[in-house]
Every structure is written in C-alpha cells, then in structure tokens.
Amino acid sequence: MHIVTVVRLVPDLLEEIQVNEQGTDIDREWIGVKLCEFDDHALEESVLIKEATGATVTAVGIAVEGMDRVLQSAVARGADRAVKIDCGEANPDSRALAKLLCEALAQLKPDLILAGVQTPEDLFGQLVPFLGALMGRPHASGVTGAQVEGNAVVIQQEYGAGRAARLKLALPAVLGVQSASQPPRYVSGTKLRQAIQGTKIETLSAAASAGNNGAVKEMRRPSRGQGAEMIDGEAEAVAGKIFDALVARGLVGGK
Amino acid sequence: MDSKPLVLAALMVLAASFASYRFFLRLRPMFSAPGIDRLDHIGERLWGLVPNVLLHRRLLMIRYSGILHAMIFSSFIVLFTAIIQAFGSGLIPGFSLAPVGGNSVIALLQDVFAVVILVGVGMAFYNRFVIKPARFKGSNNKDATIILLLITSVVVSMLLEFAFHIAAGNEPSAAWRPLSSAIAKLLVALGFDGERAAEAAHILYWVHVSVILGFLTYIPGSKHLHMFAAIPNIFLRNIGPKGQSRTPDPKAAHIGLSDVRELDWKGMLDLYSCTECGRCQAACPAYAAGLPLSPKILIMNLRDALIGEETAPARPAGAPAAGSNLEALVGSVISEQTLWACTTCRACMDVCPLHIEHVPKIVDMRRHMVEAGHVTPGIQDAMASFQQYGNSFKKPARMRAKWTSGLDFKIKDARKEEVDILWFVGDYASYDPRVQRITQTVARLLRKAGVDFGILYDAEQNSGNDVRRVGDEGLFQTLSEHNIEALAGCSFKRIMTTDPHSLNALRQEYPAQGTSYEVIHYTQLLLELLREGRIEKAANGKVTGVVTYHDPCYLGRYNNGFEPPRQIFAELGYQLHEMGRCRENSFCCGAGGGRIWQDDTGVTERPSENRIREALALGDATIFAVACPKDLVMYTAAVQSLAVEDKIQVKDIAELFA
Numbered sequence: 078m079h080i081v082t083v084v085r086l087v088p089d090l091l092e093e094i095q096v097n098e099q100g101t102d103i104d105r106e107w108i109g110v111k112l113c114e115f116d117d118h119a120l121e122e123s124v125l126i127k128e129a130t131g132a133t134v135t136a137v138g139i140a141v142e143g144m145d146r147v148l149q150s151a152v153a154r155g156a157d158r159a160v161k162i163d164c165g166e167a168n169p170d171s172r173a174l175a176k177l178l179c180e181a182l183a184q185l186k187p188d189l190i191l192a193g194v195q196t197p198e199d200l201f202g203q204l205v206p207f208l209g210a211l212m213g214r215p216h217a218s219g220v221t222g223a224q225v226e227g228n229a230v231v232i233q234q235e236y237g238a239g240r241a242a243r244l245k246l247a248l249p250a251v252l253g254v255q256s257a258s259q260p261p262r263y264v265s266g267t268k269l270r271q272a273i274q275g276t277k278i279e280t281l282s283a284a285a286s287a288g289n290n291g292a293v294k295e296m297r298r299p300s301r302g303q304g305a306e307m308i309d310g311e312a313e314a315v316a317g318k319i320f321d322a323l324v325a326r327g328l329v330g331g332k
Numbered sequence: 333m334d335s336k337p338l339v340l341a342a343l344m345v346l347a348a349s350f351a352s353y354r355f356f357l358r359l360r361p362m363f364s365a366p367g368i369d370r371l372d373h374i375g376e377r378l379w380g381l382v383p384n385v386l387l388h389r390r391l392l393m394i395r396y397s398g399i400l401h402a403m404i405f406s407s408f409i410v411l412f413t414a415i416i417q418a419f420g421s422g423l424i425p426g427f428s429l430a431p432v433g434g435n436s437v438i439a440l441l442q443d444v445f446a447v448v449i450l451v452g453v454g455m456a457f458y459n460r461f462v463i464k465p466a467r468f469k470g471s472n473n474k475d476a477t478i479i480l481l482l483i484t485s486v487v488v489s490m491l492l493e494f495a496f497h498i499a500a501g502n503e504p505s506a507a508w509r510p511l512s513s514a515i516a517k518l519l520v521a522l523g524f525d526g527e528r529a530a531e532a533a534h535i536l537y538w539v540h541v542s543v544i545l546g547f548l549t550y551i552p553g554s555k556h557l558h559m560f561a562a563i564p565n566i567f568l569r570n571i572g573p574k575g576q577s578r579t580p581d582p583k584a585a586h587i588g589l590s591d592v593r594e595l596d597w598k599g600m601l602d603l604y605s606c607t608e609c610g611r612c613q614a615a616c617p618a619y620a621a622g623l624p625l626s627p628k629i630l631i632m633n634l635r636d637a638l639i640g641e642e643t644a645p646a647r648p649a650g651a652p653a654a655g656s657n658l659e660a661l662v663g664s665v666i667s668e669q670t671l672w673a674c675t676t677c678r679a680c681m682d683v684c685p686l687h688i689e690h691v692p693k694i695v696d697m698r699r700h701m702v703e704a705g706h707v708t709p710g711i712q713d714a715m716a717s718f719q720q721y722g723n724s725f726k727k728p729a730r731m732r733a734k735w736t737s738g739l740d741f742k743i744k745d746a747r748k749e750e751v752d753i754l755w756f757v758g759d760y761a762s763y764d765p766r767v768q769r770i771t772q773t774v775a776r777l778l779r780k781a782g783v784d785f786g787i788l789y790d791a792e793q794n795s796g797n798d799v800r801r802v803g804d805e806g807l808f809q810t811l812s813e814h815n816i817e818a819l820a821g822c823s824f825k826r827i828m829t830t831d832p833h834s835l836n837a838l839r840q841e842y843p844a845q846g847t848s849y850e851v852i853h854y855t856q857l858l859l860e861l862l863r864e865g866r867i868e869k870a871a872n873g874k875v876t877g878v879v880t881y882h883d884p885c886y887l888g889r890y891n892n893g894f895e896p897p898r899q900i901f902a903e904l905g906y907q908l909h910e911m912g913r914c915r916e917n918s919f920c921c922g923a924g925g926g927r928i929w930q931d932d933t934g935v936t937e938r939p940s941e942n943r944i945r946e947a948l949a950l951g952d953a954t955i956f957a958v959a960c961p962k963d964l965v966m967y968t969a970a971v972q973s974l975a976v977e978d979k980i981q982v983k984d985i986a987e988l989f990a
Contacts, residue, residue, distance in 0.1 A: 091721075091728050109728060111720065262705040263712045266799075266807025267587055269719065 078132035078225065081185055082123040082156065083178065083192035083204070084147050085138065086110040090197075101293045105168075112147045115193025121257035122223055123191050124155035130225050133157045135185060139174070141167050145278060153264045153272035160185070163282045171199045175207035180283040182212070187249060189230055194218050194253035205253035215246040218253035340422040340541065347545035354552035361593055361600055361638055366581070368596035370568040377567050384566045390685040393917075394611065397459060403452030404483070407445040414442050414490050418541055430504070439505035443494075443512055446487050453480050453487075467610030470629045472555060476608070479556045482547045489540035491515060496533035499524050558607045562686050565605040568598050569687035574678070575840035575890040577800050578692055580699065587805055588700030589693065592637045592661055602688040603635035612680030612690060617920040622936030623673035627680035627690040630666060634693065637665040662697050662706075669934065671697050672708055676801045676925030677885040682916050698803030707802075714929035715804055718811065722793030724929060725763040729790035732757075735768040736787075739775055744786030746822045751786035753778070753857065754824035756815075756838060758831030759794045760961035766968060767961040770984040774830055774854055777989055781866040783857075785828070791818040795837035797886070802926035812837070816847055827851045830986075832886035832893070832960045833924070839891065853887055855896040855959050855985060862903045868990050869904055879906045879988070880953035882943065882967070883918035884960035897959050897985055904988055909953045911946050919943050923962040940970035947980060956982045 088094060089109035097104045123134045136151035138144045140161040148159035162181045169177060182190065195202035202218050209216025221241075222233040230250050234242045246252075308318045323329045383389040388405075392398030413429060420427040428434055457480055459465065460473065491512055497503035498516035506513055519525075524532055551557055580587045589595065595603075612627035613619050619626050662668060671694055680690045701707065707715070714724040722729055736743050746754045755778075761771045778785050796811035815838075819827075827849045829835050839851040861867045879901055887893040894915050901908045913919040922939035932938065944967060947956050956971070958964050967982040 091726060092731075260709075263702070263707045263715065264705070265702045266715075266719065266804045266810055267703060268806065270806045270810060 078130055078189070079185070079187045080123045080126060080132050080134045080189045080191060081182060081187035082116070082120050082134060082136050082151070083138070083190070084116045084120065084136050084144075084151060085113045085174075085193070085196055086141060086143055086147060087113045087196050087198060096296050096298065100295055100297065102296055110143045112150070113193050113196045115195060115254060117193070117261050118257040119191040119193050119252075119254035120151055120154055120156065121259070121261040122220075122254050124262075125258055126189070126223065126225055127155060127157075132189075132225070135160055135187070137162065137178070137181065137185070139164060139166065139169065139177070140280065146273075148278055149272045149276045150264065150269060152276045153268040154262070159276055159278045161278055161280055163280050164284065168198075171203040172207050175204055175211055177283045178208055179211040181281045184281060189223075189225070189248060190251045191223070191254055192252075194220070194255045202253055205251050209251040212249070212251065214249050214251055216251035216253070217244060217246060218255075220252045220254045221256050222258040223252055223254075334425065337423050337425070340419070343541065343545060344419070344423075347549050351549040351552060354549065358552055358557070358604060358639065362597040365593070365595060365597040365600055368598045370570075370598050373571060376571055377569070380569065380571070381563065381566060384685070384687070385563055388685075390611075390683065393683065396455070396463075397465075397609070400452045400455035400459065403448050404456070407449030407452065410441050410445040411449065411487070411490070413438050415544060418490075418537070418544070422537070422541065435505035436508050439508035440510075442490075443509045446491055447511060449483065449487055453483055456480055465610070465614075467614040467628075468608075469610070470613070470626060470632075471608035471610055472632075475554050475556075478550070479554060482543065482550065485543045486540065486547060489536055489543055493533050493536040493540055495519055496524065496529045496536055500526060500529035500533060502530065555606065555608045557604050558686065561601055561605040562607075565598075565601050565686050565688070568601065570689060573840045573843075575836040575886070576844060577695060577841065579844060580805055586700075587703050588698070588803065589696035590661060590700045592634055592665065595634075595638070595693070599689070599693060600638060602686075602693075603631055603638055605686045606631045606635060606688060607686065608632060609685070611683040611685070612688075615679040615683045615917070617675055617677060617679065617922055617939040617942075618673040620919075620937070620942060621673075621922065621939050623669070623934050624667060625670045625673035630670060630694070631688060631690065633665050637661065662701055666697060668701060668706060671701065672711070672926075672930060673934075674925055675885070675920045675922055675927045675939075676798075677920035678889045679885075679917070679920065682889055695801055695803055698801075699805055700803075702803040702805075708930055710930040711802055711926055714926070715799070715802065715807060718794060718799060718807055722811065722814065723759045723763060724794065725759065727763050729793070732762045732792060733787060733789045735762060735771050736775070738768070738772050739779075741779055743775060744784075746786030746788055746824060747791055747818070749786060750823040752784035752825050753786075753828045754819070754822055754826070755785050755787045756795070756827050756829040756831075756834050756851075757787055757792060758829055758834040758961060760965060761830050762792075764961065764965060767964055770961070770964060770986055771830065773984070773986045777858065777861075777867060777986060781861045783861070783866075786822075786824075788818050788822070793818075795831075795834040795841075797833040797837035797841065798924065798926050798928075800837075800841065801924070802929075808841075812842055812845060816842060816845060819847075819849070825850070828854055828857050830854045830959075830961060832884040832891065833962070835893075836886045836890050853891070853893050853896065853959070855887075855893065855900060858985070858989070859896045859900050859903070862900065875905045877906075877954035878909050878950075878952045879955045879957050880909050880911055880947045880950055881914070881957045881959075882911075882921070882947075882963055883915055884958070884963055885918065885920050885924055887959060888918050889916060897957070900985055900988070901957070906955075906988065909950050911943075911950065913946065919946070921960075921963050921966040923966050928962060928966075938970060938973075940966040941974055943967070944970045944974055944976065944980065948976060954980055955988075956980050957985055957988065958982060959985050 087110065088103065089111040091109060094108060095104040126132055127134050134156040135158040136148050136156040137160045138148055140163045144161055148161060152159050162177055164177050166173065192204055205216050205218050217232055219234045220232045221235050224231050228248050229245045230248060231243060231245050232252060236242065308315050388398050388402050391401050417429055417434065429438055460476060494503065494509055494512035495515035496519060498506045498513055499519045519529065551559060608628060610628050616625065616627050674694045676691050678691055717724050717726045721727060744751055757771060760767050793811050793814050795815060796808040799811060800808035827838055832853065835851055835853050838849055881897055883894060898908060920939055921943060947953055956967060958967060964982060964984055971977055971980060971982055
C-alpha cells in the first residue's frame with residue numbers, strides 16, 4: 078500500500094498582500110510561504126492510514142524555494158519518503174499541476190493519492206478532479222476521513238443540514254481532504270531537527286506542457302463597501318439609534 | 333538465669349530482617365536507576381546541612397510546625413541514648429552509659445527531652461486534628477497519626493520503665509530524673525513498689541523495645557522514611573544553576589520521562605524523602621487557581637507508582653501497573669492536565685524543607701508528552717508559531733523591531749556596530765502592543781542616560797526559556813542556536829533585557845552550550861544609571877502614591893534579582909509597601925512555563941487576580957509595580973477584570989522615572 082500526499086506552498090497571509098505592478102497577480106517578492114492547511118490535513122490523514130495499515134507515505138511537492146523544509150516537516154510528521162518534482166514551474170495552476178503530477182506519479186505508482194481539498198489560490202478545488210480525470214481513477218473531494226478496506230477506500234463527506242455520507246471508492250483513488258479524522262498532530266522540534274538532518278529528498282523531473290490554461294487578465298483588491306457609521310453616546314441613546322436604523326431599513330416592525 | 337539477651341537478639345534479628353527487606357524493596361529501583369552526579373563540592377553540600385537541618389530554616393517558615401519539628405527532632409537525638417541503653421543492656425550484661433554520664437547528665441537530659449518530645453507530639457496532634465492546615469489535604473493522615481502514636485508509646489514506655497525502676501528502688505540515676513521520680517512517687521502511692529515494681533519495669537522494658545522495633549519495621553512504608561532519607565536528600569540537593577534545565581542524555585533511547593523507573597536515583601530519593609507536609613501545595617499558584625496540580629500529590633503518586641503493586645496502596649481495579657509506558661505514567665499516574673498546569677515558578681522547590689525537585693520531573697514528563705505529540709491546542713499553536721517564525725505571535729521577524737518606529741531616534745543595529753549594551757528585547761516586549769509602550773519608555777531612558785546600546789533587530793528570536801519548560805527540547809535547541817549565532821556576530825560588553833525569561837535563558841541555559849555572556853536585568857542597569865547620576869530622579873512631583881512590587885519568578889527565585897527594583901523605589905523616593913508574599917515567597921502571576929499560551933480551562937481563580945486582591949488588601953498601595961512584560965500583560969488584564977482601575981494601577985518600573 079503506497080500513499081502519495083501532495084503538499085503545496087501558499088502565501089502566508091501574515092501581512093497585507095499587494096497586487097503586483099502589472100495587476101495580474103499578487104506581489105510574491107516579499108511574501109512568505111507556508112504549507113497549505115488543507116494539505117496539512119491530507120498529510121495527517123495519510124499518516125493515520127499508515128498507522129492503521131502499515132502503508133508507505135510519500136510526500137510530493139513542486140521544487141520551489143521553501144519546499145525542502147515542508148517535505149522535511151512531512152517526514153517529521155511520519156511520511157516515509159520525500160519527493161520533489163523539478164519542472165521549471167514556480168507556481169503552476171491546478172490544471173498544470175495535475176498534468177505534472179500525473180506524469181510524475183507514473184513512476185511512484187501510488188494506490189491512493191491525497192491532497193488538500195483546495196488552496197487559497199485554487200478556491201474551486203480543481204486539482205483533485207483534474208488529477209482523477211487525467212488518471213482515469215475515481216476521486217472525491219470534501220473528505221473528512223478515510224479508511225482503507227482491502228482494495229477500496231471508505232471516505233466520509235459532510236453535507237449541509239447535518240447530513241453525512243460514507244462512500245467506497247476502488248483503489249487507486251484520488252481524495253481531496255477537507256479535514257483529517259483528528260487535528261494534525263504536533264511535531265516536536267526534536268523530530269523536526271532529525272528530519273532536517275536525515276531526510277534524503279528525491280527529485281523527479283516532469284515536463285508535461287501545461288498547455289494553455291488561460292491567464293489572469295486583471296487582479297485587484299475587492300472594492301470597499303459603504304463606510305460604517307459609528308454610533309457613540311450613552312447606551313440608551315445608542316440603542317435608540319440602532320433601533321431607528323433598523324426600522325428605516327425595514328428590518329424590524331415600525332410603529 | 334538469663335534468656336533475655338537471646339530473646340532480645342532474636343527479636344532484633346527478626347525485626348531487622350523484616351525492616352531490611354522493606355527497605356530493600358524501596359531501594360531496589362534505585363540500584364538500577366540512571367546515574368546523576370551529586371557527589372561534587374562535598375564541602376558546600378555539608379555546609380548546607382547547617383541551615384537546612386540544624387537551623388530548620390525552611391521548616392521555621394511555618395513557625396508552629398517548625399518549632400514542633402525542632403522539638404521532636406532534637407529530642408530524638410537525645411533520646412537515642414536511651415535506645416542505646418535499652419538494647420545495650422539487654423544484649424550485654426553489665427552494659428551501662430554510666431561512665432559517660434548515663435546516670436547523671438544524660439539521665440537528666442533524657443527526662444527533660446521526654447517532656448519536650450511529648451509536648452512536640454502534642455502540638456503535632458493539635459495541628460493535625462484541631463488546626464487542620466489546608467496543606468495536609470491529600471496527605472496520608474492515618475500514617476501520620478500512627479507515627480505520632482508510636483513516638484508517644486516509645487517515650488511513655490521509656491518513662492514508665494524508669495519510673496518503675498525508681499519505684500523498685502534499684503535505679504542509680506534516680507536523683508537525676510525529676511520527671512521519672514515524680515511518676516514513681518505516684519506509682520508507689522498506687523501500690524507499685526519493691527517486687528511488683530521490678531516486675532512491671534521488666535514488662536515495660538519489653539514493651540519499650542518491641543515498640544521501637546515495631547517502629548523500625550513500620551518506617552520503610554511510611555512518610556517517616558524521611559528519618560533516613562531527608563539528610564542524604566538535602567546533602568545531595570542540586571547546587572547547580574537554578575535556572576538551568578537538565579539536558580537529556582543523548583545516549584538515552586528517547587527524550588523525557590515515560591516510566592517512573594527512568595528517574596535517576598536522586599529523583600527516586602526525592603520521592604522517598606517526601607513527608608507529605610504540603611508546603612509546596614500551599615505555595616503552588618496552579619493549585620491555588622483550582623487546577624488539578626498539587627506538587628505534593630504529584631510526588632506522592634510518583635512514589636506510589638515506584639513502590640509498585642506489592643506495597644503501594646491499592647490502585648483502582650483495572651489501572652495499569654506502575655509506569656511501564658505513556659498510558660501508565662503520564663495519563664494514569666499523573667494526568668496530562670496536571671503537567672500542563674505547572675507555571676514552573678519554583679515556589680514548591682523553594683519551600684520544600686527536603687529540597688525535593690518537583691519542576692525538573694514535571695518538565696521531563698512534559699518532554700515525553702511533547703515527543704509523543706500530546707500537547708494542548710494552545711501549546712501546539714504557540715510552538716508551531718515558534719517553529720515557523722521564531723516567536724509566538726505569528727509575526728514575521730521583520731516586524732520584531734517595529735516598536736522602534738515610535739521613537740524619534742534610531743537604535744543601533746548591534747549586528748553592524750559595536751555597542752556597550754546589547755539589548756535582548758524578547759517576544760512580549762517586541763510584539764505585544766501593551767508592552768511595546770514600555771519598551772519604548774526603556775529605550776528613551778537609556779538614550780537620555782547616554783547609554784551606548786543596540787538591538788539585534790530581526791535576527792533576534794524567542795530565547796526558548798519557556799519553550800524548554802514546555803518540554804520541546806529540540807525547538808529550544810533550534811532557537812538557542814539561532815540566538816547564539818546571532819550574538820556571536822556582535823561586539824558588546826553586556827547583554828541587557830527587560831524580560832526575566834530571556835534573562836534566565838541567556839544567563840543560565842545558554843552557558844551549557846558554551847556561551848559566557850554577562851547578562852543583566854534592566855532594573856540593575858537603571859539602578860546603576862541612577863547611582864551614577866545619569867538619570868534624573870523624579871523631582872517634578874511625579875512621586876505620588878504608595879508602591880507595592882511583584883517579584884517575577886524568573887527574576888527573583890531563579891536569578892536572585894530581589895534588590896535592584898527595591899533600591900530603585902528607594903532612590904526615586906517611593907514608599908514601598910510589601911505584600912505578604914514577596915521575594916522568595918512571591919506568588920506567580922500564572923504566565924510562566926508555557927501557561928500564557930493556554931486558556932483558563934479549569935481555573936477557579938486566576939493567580940493574577942488573587943495577587944491583585946492581595947495588593948488591594950494592603951489598603952494604601954495605589955501602584956502595582958512590575959518588572960516583567962508577562963506580568964504587565966497578566967496584571968493589567970487582572971485589574972481590568974476585577975474592575976479596580978480606580979484603586980490600583982499596574983506600572984512597569986520604567987514608568988516610575990521622571
């Protein structure tokens with residue numbers, strides 16, 4: 078049983094992000110990067126399956142600055158191997174990434190592929206469906222837990238109104254993880270140090286032409302709404318003004 | 333005639349064998365325990381027995397208990413002569429202490445101290461059954477009562493034996509035994525004289541030696557084992573730097589304490605020394621806050637786990653055997669909530685009359701939890717932030733020195749220029765908006781005094797002091813290596829910090845990695861500047877109100893920085909009204925050892941609020957002075973939540989200057 082978990086770096090939103098001069102992307106010059114949180118959950122779920130079944134877990138990412146550290150952290154978490162794909166692309170979109178992964182995964186021959194359900198740069202969560210389609214394998218997104226049973230994987234999905242589903246997919250399958258069965262575990266500084274010193278990161282190259290996936294024509298900050306009205310004064314007066322404002326907008330019954 | 337020596341010898345062999353076997357059961361784990369070097373500096377170790385044993389210095393911190401202990405302890409030493417007499421005369425016909433004053437001075441002392449010990453035991457009974465100090469909660473009252481009854485029996489049987497001998501008219505020391513003689517008069521009046529008295533004395537002799545031998549066999553399973561363990565335990569105390577954590581053995585199979593049998597032999601002796609007196613419990617801020625931690629019960633539970641099934645009080649059915657894995661030690665014997673409750677404030681260790689080391693054991697068990705990934709969400713969040721950014725605020729390193737933008741001068745970059753004072757700012761002082769104001773105040777004070785100082789800007793990371801106490805040893809190594817490397821590239825005379833936690837790490841933890849900085853707290857530097865006349869004293873009528881001062885744990889108990897803050901108040905002309913719990917007995921604000929990154933789950937009263945109430949109870953203090961960024965945060969919040977901003981103001985010492 079071989080599980081591949083995709084890890085992606087996303088902008089670290091510690092500070093306000095800026096639009097670049099061309100107005101086509103965020104300014105990546107000064108922005109920090111970190112592991113996508115959904116991928117973090119995918120990694121945790123992979124390790125949980127490993128602990129339940131004895132599977133091997135390989136963390137896979139695109140060779141960009143900062144990826145080595147993320148792969149080392151994945152090993153500290155419990156992944157067995159770390160692989161980076163050298164493709165000359167710094168920030169492929171989900172469709173291009175799916176093609177690159179498809180090519181690289183042919184060499185890794187996984188039984189199960191996990192990735193985060195989406196990233197801040199892939200709000201529609203397209204990586205998993207693209208990858209499933211390219212590989213011709215069953216796929217599911219919004220996964221909140223996965224257990225391997227024989228040649229199949231049983232997954233949980235949560236829908237609205239408190240409904241949940243359990244689905245069985247034949248292996249190999251591709252899963253987009255929304256949350257792991259339990260919160261990502263803490264990885265101690267000691268384990269991290271050991272992984273940094275002892276992890277051998279393998280490199281695969283992939284050259285799949287991503288093709289024309291479209292380009293961003295314009296990126297801008299969301300437009301500001303109407304300014305807020307600050308109401309101050311004594312509590313009773315403030316309450317009165319709020320009441321009047323609600324009545325004026327027809328939100329509560331007037332007189 | 334005499335079968336006496338044979339019978340006595342047989343009794344002694346029997347009792348000694350049984351007692352030895354019970355001692356052996358206790359000591360057995362110590363023989364296979366990991367080693368620890370506690371036999372260095374013999375002179376210093378011996379000298380420490382004077383205040384700790386002879387003078388009862390820590391015991392007398394609770395006067396009543398200290399006095400009664402001194403009475404029992406001194407009497408025990410004197411009355412040991414009576415034990416020698418009883419067994420010596422029983423085994424060797426003609427044995428007598430008469431040549432060394434056995435029938436004169438020693439006899440008198442025995443009679444006098446029999447009274448002293450009975451009064452002491454009486455006080456102990458009164459303490460246990462009438463006063464009932466809260467610190468005894470959770471202690472084994474039955475065991476203590478049995479011990480007191482045994483001591484009483486030993487002394488009363490001794491007195492009666494002497495009295496019957498005197499009544500029988502065959503006691504050469506009668507003239508030197510006022511009390512025994514008085515009892516003898518009573519016995520004679522009751523018709524015990526001559527042969528009857530001699531017979532009774534004979535019976536009392538056997539009662540006396542039997543009680544002593546019974547006492548001996550009882551001790552190994554009792555808290556009274558401290559009779560044997562206490563003095564060695566004090567002798568073997570830690571005399572190294574208080575603020576230096578133990579570095580895990582690199583050869584060990586894993587980091588941290590997962591099994592009670594992995595304690596080093598001194599750690600085990602700690603457990604056997606515990607008298608369950610509860611002074612640590614009474615001093616513990618976590619216990620006071622209602623959290624599930626009593627340092628006393630922690631030690632008792634570890635002890636019972638170590639003693640194991642054969643002699644420990646029965647554990648509930650289904651509980652695993654003592655300390656064989658995580659589930660058995662951490663999580664069963666000691667709960668995880670107990671370990672996370674500790675602020676590492678060291679109050680327990682500073683009041684323990686036996687110098688038991690609670691905090692290193694807690695940290696060692698935390699290390700085990702951390703390596704197993706068992707941490708609270710708050711700790712996980714903070715540690716992940718340290719791993720990613722080098723601070724707990726999830727702020728980029730570039731923003732570490734952002735507080736300097738509020739100054740109208742540029743602070744030197746110590747990475748590029750030589751400085752006199754390298755200011756290690758610390759996380760809270762750098763990033764917390766409530767503390768940044770104070771950090772700027774300190775900068776202006778230094779500037780005004782013409783101090784040549786600089787900071788590391790974004791090369792500084794958290795010192796790792798509390799990370800190490802949370803139990804993440806690897807992360808501490810990473811942070812400390814980073815800071816040591818940053819400091820190695822700088823040229824400075826001294827390091828100064830406003831943060832006691834950073835002070836402790838740089839002064840006491842880093843030297844284990846080969847550094848040798850001179851590290852001072854800003855209170856010391858400000859005092860120097862005051863005395864050199866480089867800072868004006870507040871001559872502008874700013875000095876109003878009475879000050880009370882809170883000693884930070886990591887400045888006071890850990891680094892003995894008690895005096896400079898107080899001398900600053902005096903220099904500035906403030907009247908200082910001390911709280912009852914000050915200096916070594918200062919009460920922790922509740923933030924240390926990683927507590928500041930956790931929520932208040934289970935807290936019935938925040939230690940910080942408890943402390944503010946204490947300050948308010950002084951009646952006249954309107955300024956609550958602090959000298960630690962975490963204190964500023966904790967106490968400002970406490971004053972707000974108690975809604976007493978109009979009665980008392982939390983101020984950093986730096987704010988008291990003109």
